[in-house]
Amino acid sequence: MLVFHSDAHSLALPPGHRFPQDKYRMLRAALEADPGLIRLQAADAASEGELALVHSPSYLDAVLQGHLSAAQQREIGFPWSPSMVERSRRSVGATIMAARAALAEGLAANLAGGTHHAQEDKGSGYCVFNDVAVAARLMQAEWHRRYGHSRPGLKVLVIDLDVHQGNGTATIFSGDNSVFTFSMHGENNFPFRKAASDLDVELPDGCGDEAYLAALDRALAQVWQRLEPPTGLAFYLAGADPHEGDRLGRLKLTTAGLRERDRRVFEALRERRIPVALSMAGGYGHDVAVTVALQVSTLREAAHSWSAWQAPQ
Template sequence: MLAFHSDAHSLALPPGHRFPQSKYRLLREQIERAPGAIRLRAAAPASEGELALAHSPDYVDKVLQGHLSAAEQREIGFPWSPSMAARSRHSVGASIEAARAALAEGVAANLAGGTHHAHADKGSGYCVFNDVAVAARLMQTEWHRAHGSAVPGLRVLVIDLDVHQGNGTAAIFRDDPTVFTFSMHGAKNFPFRKEPSDLDVELPDGCRDAEYLAALQAGLARVWAACGSVGLAFYLAGADPHEGDRLGRLKLSTAGLLARDELVLQALAERRIPVALTMAGGYGHDLASTVAVQVNTLAAASRAWQRWADGDGTMAA
């Protein structure tokens, strides 16, 4: 399975900042220590034109040229620097390349991404550009160029299982029938003003494995009943529903999160829907626990990729 990384560009964060940017390097290094199942590639940056598929040109220019106001930087949560702009472009590029690889091979991943709080005209909540929105729009454009009007357009499904609601993604795709957005998240988590997805499932504080997995099964059943034929899925596999997360309010175990990943990947495999994964959030008190959750997610994705290559949609015991 191909997985794309973008951790070469660091953020100039003040001491004590809560964003765990070392997580991305640690995750890549962990994957590098177990070569074979996952093929790692450095991501190319998204172009300005690609970013403008989901963002206003004015906002793109502000980020790339360093014209964000102090208030805009506070809402994002990062101070501007050239490396912040470069990191954001490469993270979007990783989701673009993962989406292309998924369409070609069935399953692929971005070792970062899932920046679902970014709106068309602003960033928020540690999210500068919305990588999934840009990649979805670009894949639809490339699909149309390749196939023309002879075949239906590429219908996209976003499965967002970060602990926080995907408000930016929901806003970007509001009233867009070609993209179905599904977000399952903590009811009392950030953002406190949520944007309506096509399907939102809110969970109570302290939700544990059994309750979560039951809600996910029911939610996916509603997705399949509502969204029709899907040509590409994006799966935001956040580690922040974990019981050890600093910013989440749910209580899933490591085993419960792996069961979540396998449930999603199995449902997509049964329908032969290609999927590009992003790692989304994860802010563990013990960062090693966050990395372990995401290593499990990537291992499950690699197994799904192998089954796709073998033409087998079933999960191995």
């Protein structure tokens, strides 16, 4: 299974900053030490034209040229620097490459991504550009260039299981019948003003494995009922932050519960032959090594599903 990384460029963060940027390097190192079925590849940077499929010219100029105001930088949560721009562009590029690989092989992943709070004209919550939205728009455009009117347009499903609602993605695709957005998240967590996804499931603080998995099963059943076939590509944001050890999550999933969450999502998509591009999304454990282990587990489940996808039908 192809897995794309983009951790070569560091953020210029002040001491004590809550964003765990070391996680990405540690995650790649863990996979390099024991790759199994995973093939690691460095990501290319998304081009300005690709980013412009979603983001406004004024916002792109502010980010790329270093014109973000102090207020804009505070909302993003990162100080501007050239390395912040390059890191953000390569994180989007990794999701683009994962989406192309998923369409070819059934499943691929980005070791970062899931920057679902970014909207057309602003960043927010550690999200500069919306990687899933850009990749979805680009895959739809490439599909149209390849098939024209000989096939229906590419329909996209977003399954967002980060503990925080995907408000930016929901806003970008609001009213767009070609993209179905599903977010299951903590009702009392950031963002405190939620947007409207096509399907939102809000969970109470302290929600554990049994209640979470039951809610996921009900929600996926609704997705399959409401989704207009054929759906040609899914994006799965597999946040580690619903875990009981997360500093920001407020939910209580165990390690086994998160693994079962991932297994159910991958199995449901594989049964329907829907290719999926995986993004690791959030994870803010008190011990970053625990978060890395959780995300390695997600990638192992993904690789197992990729292997099953390759089996003759």
